[in-house]
Amino acid sequence: MAGYTFEVEGMTCGACVGRVERILSAVDGAGKAVANLAQNSATVEGGAAPALAAALEQAGFAARETHLTLAIEGMTCASCVGRVERGLAALPGVTQAQVNLATSSAEVRFLAGAVTPDALISAVAALGYVAKPQAQLGAEDHKTAEMDDLRRQLLTALVLALPVFVLEMGGHLVPAFHHFILRTIGTQTNWLIQFVLTTAVLIGPGRVFYRRGWASLRHGAPDMNALVMIGTAAAYVFSVIATFAPGLLPSAARAVYFEAAAVIVTLILLGRWMEARAKGRTGAAIARLVGLAPKTAQVERDGVVQDLPLDQVLVGDILHLRPGEKVAVDGEVLTGDSYVDESMISGEPAPVAKTVGAAITGGTVNGTGALTYRALRVGADTMLAQIIRMVGEAQGARLPVQDLVNKITGWFVPAVLLAAALTVLAWVVFGPAPALTHALVAGVAVLIIACPCAMGLAVPVSIMVGTGRAAELGVLFRKGDALQGLQSVQVIALDKTGTLTAGRPEMTDMVLAKGFDRNVVLARIAAVEAKSEHPIAQAILRAARDKGLEVPPAFDFASHTGFGIAAQVAGQRMLVGSARFMAREGVDLGDLGKAGDTLAANGKTPLFAAMAGRIAAVIGVADPVKPGTPEAIAALKAMGLRVVMISGDTKATARVIGGELGITEVVAEVLPEGKVEALAALRADGARLAFVGDGINDAPALASADVGIAIGTGTDVAIEAADVVLISGDLRGVVSALTVSHATMRNIKQNLFWAFGYNAALIPVAAGVLYPLWAVQLSPMLAAGAMAMSSVFVLSNALRLRWVSGGMA
Known part of the structure; x- marks a missing residue:
């Protein structure tokens, strides 16, 4: 068995090397292990990477992991997701592979050094898909390219399939048209024209279904593309035989279904194009967040203000912010006063006052004032960058319910193939003449109607839209x-x-004794408290400064631990502290004693002040709600x-x-x-x-x-x-988080009910259960249209989450 090498952290001596080798060799499925102290690596023959990493971690070492995000083209259903995940996970050194159909991406974690990005890309290519590192292909570029390609393929298929549909179905719908075809070009020429056009559809726009479908069958994991391939190929081959070798078929069964093959491909391409457009809208929250950051900033260097690209702003730079401009990076205000609209970050609509020393956040919008500020966090360290990263991770997360969906879809496609085969057999044995024709129609309809696209999209698109909406409400789901x-x-x-x-005490009350001036008393109490670092002292000092009072100097400051503080202010001895401090110093509280008791009963801390031996005031300090x-x-x-x-x-x-x-x-x-x-x-x-x-x-x-x-x-x-972060610090964000959670999970359940219910209800109809009662058989073309619409329904339902409210009236 081939071995693979990966990096190991924590080895410091020869004894560590021996331990690592014994630990790795003891893992189930692993053979000989060799550790290298100089290179901090280990080579092991076989063994599952997750088990090897877990064994090392339990022993106090660590297998260093790295990760890569791949943009994957060609995935269309839940079966595709399962195939790509299994293909990537099977590579030596891969510890986890998580594929998201809604974002057309794969998040791969692997032991550093054990596998290369090229090996991951090749493994995906072997399955019939195209993979590129996400850094080389931006998410928006990828979605735009996908939509453009699908639109071209759809238009090509439409131009080729429309004449086929008119030539074949026009005669069924309008008898006069049928007679016109017979008189002019004849049946054989009509069939030949349909053959040429349908062949062009299948080898052109429809080639992707055959390439990927065959790859899935070759790997023993049939997917939606395999269903389309088998269904359209059956209709096409039957029609080719009827056209070029009619003697091989019973006379009653000589008919062509070129239009079914051509129109099925066209309708499925239409559904995929509509899916791609809808999936583009599911990432709108990320796009809006990215759009918040300005492209340039006014930076002051060497006394000159210059317009620089955002990536050239450095920590410590002085930036200038004009009225109405976006804040470039996170920083601290140096000069100026303004109000800043932070609603796009926090979800709070009211602008926030910013003065000297206030923190400002990149991406927010300045009001009417001009500010200068120092850059504290730039690039990937800014709050906006972190929010974008967290939202992206949450949108790519997989919920526990997704694992159940993946298990079901793992056997769903093989079950559909079996159901289609049994349907054909039942029609051939028990069906009315022409039995072979009925069997073909029913078999193809079952294959097409059962494509599990909607199943694969049901969960991830709801997660994308739900977490994006949560971010707009100021709620970040850090863990999916x-x-x-x-x-x-x-x-x-x-x-x-x-x-x-x-979380910061504030002065809430001040009750004065008779004969004292409020401003004088508060200023002198603040003078004493200015000598203290206690949070309550800072609260009183802030209250005095907020009133614009001039705080006089204090002398002979003395702290009496557990009681209070004393100092000389304006020639008088000031005492500030608890009731017991006043009692110890012989100060009579008078009526203020009851006022203090009332403050304490209301959850506030009473603080008494005495001037020249007389009680002057009681102050209430509390941490405000x-x-x-x-x-x-x-x-x-x-x-x-x-x-x-x-x-x-x-x-x-x-x-x-x-x-x-x-x-x-x-x-x-x-x-x-x-x-x-x-x-x-x-x-x-x-x-x-x-x-x-x-x-x-x-x-x-x-x-x-x-x-x-x-x-x-x-x-x-x-x-x-x-697990969840409330950006604004407002507790109402908890209500928003719960509201979004409930709405998203309800949406997922609706999507899953539709996806599974749709297949459960329509597969029997496609198989022909209605035929004995009403002689009704589902056309493969209608099956293709219904299948495409099921995915569009799931996507449209998920997009409703964009309008979920924050849950507050």
Whole structure:
């Protein structure tokens, strides 16, 4: 058995080499293994690549994997998908091959060094298809080229098939025309003309069906092309015999079906052209995202502002943004004030204010102000590039339901061939005269009507359109199976800080004692807090600055851990802290004590301030609820979901916030490391659970949930651990994600019902079950038209997902 070589990571010494060799040799199907420490590689005779990689990983090593995306021409049905996947997976070193009919592409993962791109392309070519690396053929270019080629083939077939149809069917439909043909050119000449034109159709536009159909039969995996090839060839050969050797047929069976072969090819090409056009629209979301990025940017270098292509912008460059222009790359505002429309990225319609220090995102549109900003992320690192990449990966994902479809279509085509053969046999044995003619018509109709195009398209096109629409609503499905998993979720667990709330404390209340001026007191409290780095101190400082107050200097600052802080401001001693700090310092709270209790009961942190030994004010600080959160909670509950809040706050505070949001089930006083255990308890009864979080400490919980949903404004670690990302950070995105998930899975079920139901209903009709009752037999031409329309129906149904709403009233 031939061996193959691949790269291995983790070998550091001779002992590692020996271990790697023993591990690989022990894998089922593997023979001798030789590891090379200098080249960090291993050569093994036989053995399945996934098993070899898994064995190395379990032992602490790693078989380095790489991947390649191939654009594949010629796939038409689910059987094609199965054949290409099996052909690629059979290559030594390939760990996974995933083919998508809707995108006409294959994602191949293989052990680095074990197989070359040329070998992958050759394997596809041996199956009768054409493959090219996607980098050489852009997705849009590929779709345009496919549509142009199909249109040319269709027009050619139409021009050739139309006279054949008129010559043959015109006489059946209009008796006078039949007599005209007999008087002028005669039956034999008529048949000869049909023969010439039909032959041109089959060796021209129809050649693709024969080339690919024969390749599929030769490999023992017949597909849709094989069905078309056998069906049209049967009609053509029968007609050729009737034309040139009529003595071989019973006199009652001497008829030609050239028009069936020619029109079938034409109608199927028409269906494929319509499919190609519809598939082009399924990728509209990606096209729109790509179109968001401007082609050039105004870059300042050496004091000169110049217009440069986007790929020449470097991190650290200073860029100028004029009113109405698109932001070129991700950056930080240096000068200017403006409002930026971020709806194309986040799905949020309201423009966002941008001032000095604000982050701006490439692809968004500037309002009426002028800005300068520093480039922080360029090229593939920008948020837009990452979104495009994630959407592309989600659109190419395969849901668990697709595996079931592939298993069914794996035996479907052979079953159809058997059904066609039995149909012919039944008509020959039991059918009325001319039995052979009836048998031919029925057999060809069964072959044509059963083409599984719609089955292969049913799932991937819905995924493409659904995930694209989700991206427009600000929801990214990072992992394809989350699209299917989310629709069965019963419990939504929500982290409080940063998810339900803004994650940044804000000053919400200020109650003054008699005789004190609000602005003076706030300015002096801010002066003391300016010396502290505590988040609450920053909240008070922001509140003072937002009011335009001048903060005086503070001296003799002292921090009393667990109590509060003190300093000299404007010649007076200021105390800021808890009620017990005031009691310790001998300050009487007076009526403000009750005000503080009220603030605490409402889930806010009360902070007392005293000036020169007298109580001056109590301030309420809280982490405010994000806009839209109450509406999102109400919508989730209206969906029948169990909504739970998880918080590290005390039970009293958590209950107050939960009550404010309408969440009755609250899990409080949960330490960061305890969130995974909290989730396990929530789904102890087997319920499927989605967890929504945003922080680094949420990553384990996001990974352990059935579906992890990360707030896009959170940390990279949390986003990487999640299955779904909400770009805007708005909790209403969870409702959008659920709505799209439900709509997409419902759409997939409709498509599968149509695809399988169509075949189940029409194969018996094509076989002739209606003939004993009404003497009705399905024409192969009608079968071809119906088959083409079934695929168009599936595509049209999937395109309805482009108008799915976000689920919020």
